[in-house]
Amino acid sequence: xxxxxxxxxxxxxxxxxxxxxxxxxxxxxxxxxxxxxxxxxxxxxxxxxxxxxxxxxxxxxxxxxxxxxxxxxxxxxxxxxxxxxxxxxxxxxxxxxxxxxxxxxxxxxxxxxxxxxxxxxxxxxxxxxxxxxxxxxxxxxxxxxxxxxxxxxxxxxxxxxxxxxxxxxxxxxxxxxxxxxxxxxxxxxxxxxxxxxxxxxxxxxxxxxxxxxxxxxxxxxxxxxxxxxxxxxxxxxxxxxxxxxxxxxxxxxxxxxxxxxxxxxxxxxxxxxxxxxxxxxxxxxxxxxxxxxxxxxxxxxxxxxxxxxxxxxxxxxxxxxxxxxxxxxxxxxxxxxxxxxxxxxxxxxxxxxxxxxxxxxxxxxxxxxxxxxxxxxxx
Amino acid sequence: xxxxxxxxxxxxxxxxxxxxxxxxxxxxxxxxxxxxxxxxxxxxxxxxxxxxxxxxxxxxxxxxxxxxxxxxxxxxxxxxxxxxxxxxxxxxxxxxxxxxxxxxxxxxxxxxxxxxxxxxxxxxxxxxxxxxxxxxxxxxxxxxxxxxxxxxxxxxxxxxxxxxxxxxxxxxxxxxxxxxxxxxxxxxxxxxxxxxxxxxxxxxxxxxxxxxxxxxxxxxxxxxxxxxxxxxxxxxxxxxxxxxxxxxxxxxxxxxxxxxxxxxxxxxxxxx
Numbered sequence: 001x002x003x004x005x006x007x008x009x010x011x012x013x014x015x016x017x018x019x020x021x022x023x024x025x026x027x028x029x030x031x032x033x034x035x036x037x038x039x040x041x042x043x044x045x046x047x048x049x050x051x052x053x054x055x056x057x058x059x060x061x062x063x064x065x066x067x068x069x070x071x072x073x074x075x076x077x078x079x080x081x082x083x084x085x086x087x088x089x090x091x092x093x094x095x096x097x098x099x100x101x102x103x104x105x106x107x108x109x110x111x112x113x114x115x116x117x118x119x120x121x122x123x124x125x126x127x128x129x130x131x132x133x134x135x136x137x138x139x140x141x142x143x144x145x146x147x148x149x150x151x152x153x154x155x156x157x158x159x160x161x162x163x164x165x166x167x168x169x170x171x172x173x174x175x176x177x178x179x180x181x182x183x184x185x186x187x188x189x190x191x192x193x194x195x196x197x198x199x200x201x202x203x204x205x206x207x208x209x210x211x212x213x214x215x216x217x218x219x220x221x222x223x224x225x226x227x228x229x230x231x232x233x234x235x236x237x238x239x240x241x242x243x244x245x246x247x248x249x250x251x252x253x254x255x256x257x258x259x260x261x262x263x264x265x266x267x268x269x270x271x272x273x274x275x276x277x278x279x280x281x282x283x284x285x286x287x288x289x290x291x292x293x294x295x296x297x298x299x300x301x302x303x304x305x306x307x308x309x310x311x312x313x314x315x316x317x318x319x320x321x322x323x324x325x326x327x328x329x330x331x332x333x334x335x336x337x338x339x340x341x342x343x344x345x346x347x348x349x350x351x352x353x354x355x356x357x358x359x360x361x362x363x364x365x366x367x368x369x370x371x372x373x374x375x376x377x378x379x
Numbered sequence: 380x381x382x383x384x385x386x387x388x389x390x391x392x393x394x395x396x397x398x399x400x401x402x403x404x405x406x407x408x409x410x411x412x413x414x415x416x417x418x419x420x421x422x423x424x425x426x427x428x429x430x431x432x433x434x435x436x437x438x439x440x441x442x443x444x445x446x447x448x449x450x451x452x453x454x455x456x457x458x459x460x461x462x463x464x465x466x467x468x469x470x471x472x473x474x475x476x477x478x479x480x481x482x483x484x485x486x487x488x489x490x491x492x493x494x495x496x497x498x499x500x501x502x503x504x505x506x507x508x509x510x511x512x513x514x515x516x517x518x519x520x521x522x523x524x525x526x527x528x529x530x531x532x533x534x535x536x537x538x539x540x541x542x543x544x545x546x547x548x549x550x551x552x553x554x555x556x557x558x559x560x561x562x563x564x565x566x567x568x569x570x571x572x573x574x575x576x577x578x579x580x581x582x583x584x585x586x587x588x589x590x591x592x593x594x595x596x597x598x599x600x601x602x603x604x605x606x607x608x609x610x611x612x613x614x615x616x617x618x619x620x621x622x623x624x625x626x627x628x629x630x631x632x633x634x635x636x637x638x639x640x641x642x643x644x645x646x647x648x649x650x651x
Contacts, residue, residue, distance in 0.1 A: 118547030
């Protein structure tokens with residue numbers, strides 16, 4: 001798996017206009033009675049992509065997955081898989097398999113019979129089934145547990161059986177519904193990397209539903225952030241974090257400081273913003289808003305520097321008072337109350353054992369950041 | 380355990396158990412009575428058991444009861460399971476509340492009413508009373524009990540098991556027979572046993588719906604007792620008690636074993 005890094009770095013079909021979409025949601029709407037779970041949603045997923053649907057519970061991400069699996073039919077719109085319209089195709093005829101949040105292992109069958117279940121439905125010859133099951137058991141390192149029943153396994157082992165069962169048929173797409181939700185933290189982190197390796201090894205398209213942003217960031221090539229049945233942004237983990245396109249996304253992923261203001265002046269590269277109290281900052285990224293428009297400036301805590309003196313070279317520097325300090329070992333988090341009353345969160349990596357510029361509670365302090373450190377948001 | 384054997388505790392237990400079991404113990408004891416007089420002890424003997432097996436009337440009644448029990452329990456189990464499936468799965472059809480109420484009403488319906496109404500029905504449609512009518516009546520009686528037992532299992536049934544099976548390529552029919560049915564089988568089996576037991580000891584409904592040639596064991600015993608209790612009847616009842624007791628004991632031991640094994644397995648699994 002040495003080349004994994006470079007494979008993943010080069011893999012970006014979403015930037016290639018000639019790339020053929022593999023899964024396509026076309027203006028899909030799903031209603032349950034009066035409740036709209038998915039609202040006129042369009043989304044494209046590419047072959048061999050590790051795609052994550054991220055959102056809070058009730059945002060429609062699971063409904064989207066269930067429509068792909070065939071357990072729900074869209075109320076409007078269509079879903080295409082490899083060019084084929086999936087409308088009307090029942091779950092048992094779709095070339096996708098799903099790994100369930102509860103694992104849904106058949107309690108009355110042994111591990112090997114669980115894995116063989118899908119292959120038997122296909123009518124695969126017995127010898128081939130045995131071979132494939134052995135292969136799958138090896139893949140998830142459960143060879144010695146083949147004859148056990150699900151209740152004789154630990155949580156992590158059950159998760160791996162569920163995984164082996166869902167990839168045994170070599171589906172075109174593997175759907176994973178909160179695949180690591182039931183595992184404890186340490187096991188979850190290990191399993192994240194195992195899943196990524198597995199996806200590369202099998203060359204499958206993975207669509208994973210999760211509410212855990214760290215999980216999505218670690219594993220996925222691209223993330224769709226969902227809210228109230230709509231996709232807020234689809235982008236790589238780095239883009240989602242560094243260049244959110246909305247307040248919701250900026251808030252949902254990681255920590256963020258937000259400032260309200262108006263556009264004072266725009267050049268083709270930079271936007272100058274006047275804060276509500278008159279402070280001026282210059283920003284290079286984000287939405288292009290017209291002069292005079294109300295906007296939000298969002299910046300991550302680790303992009304902000306806190307110092308006792310105003311840095312000489314800083315384009316953007318605001319003065320305030322240290323309100324709170326949290327020492328977390330690897331880093332320190334400062335809460336600085338600016339003179340206009342706004343609270344700013346800034347984090348500094350503790351690269352040295354002793355800080356050159358020690359700050360303490362109620363000290364006067366400057367927060368400064370580069371023009372390319374934050375983004376302008378219009379929604 | 381810090382139970383102290385206070386006088387109050389001991390008295391309660393003795394009284395309680397005496398109340399429950401004294402009549403049964405008396406019945407068993409007198410089934411081994413030498414004397415023909417039921418309430419006068421004349422020494423130990425097993426002769427009533429021997430004569431029991433030569434009493435053609437009782438033996439016929441036993442055979443009728445067994446057949447009615449097996450057939451009615453089996454049909455009631457199929458129908459009750461289907462009713463339970465419908466009631467738990469299709470929660471949005473019109474009149475569901477009414478339907479579920481109607482399935483369970485016979486649970487609390489006085490048996491006299493059930494018996495009488497069935498009798499009226501059989502007369503109205505011109506069915507000759509006999510083996511068939513008793514069996515039909517017992518199906519009606521026991522079906523709702525099966526539905527209750529199976530439904531309580533289905534409520535906790537993880538639907539994602541069925542979705543997983545379909546996702547892996549099993550058609551709905553295959554999913555039902557390969558996944559749903561095996562998983563709820565214990566509940567179906569206990570539903571069957573409950574139905575069989577109910578059919579076995581029913582007197583009221585059988586009296587209403589039975590006809591010549593289809594006398595069940597409870598009917599036979601009841602009619603003989605009206606002519607005076609014979610030790611033979613005591614012997615018959617003792618055998619009945621023994622059969623039921625052995626069944627219950629085997630079932631509970633098997634249950635207990637499975638439970639213990641399961642706990643051991645789970646603990647072993649957690650250790651890795």
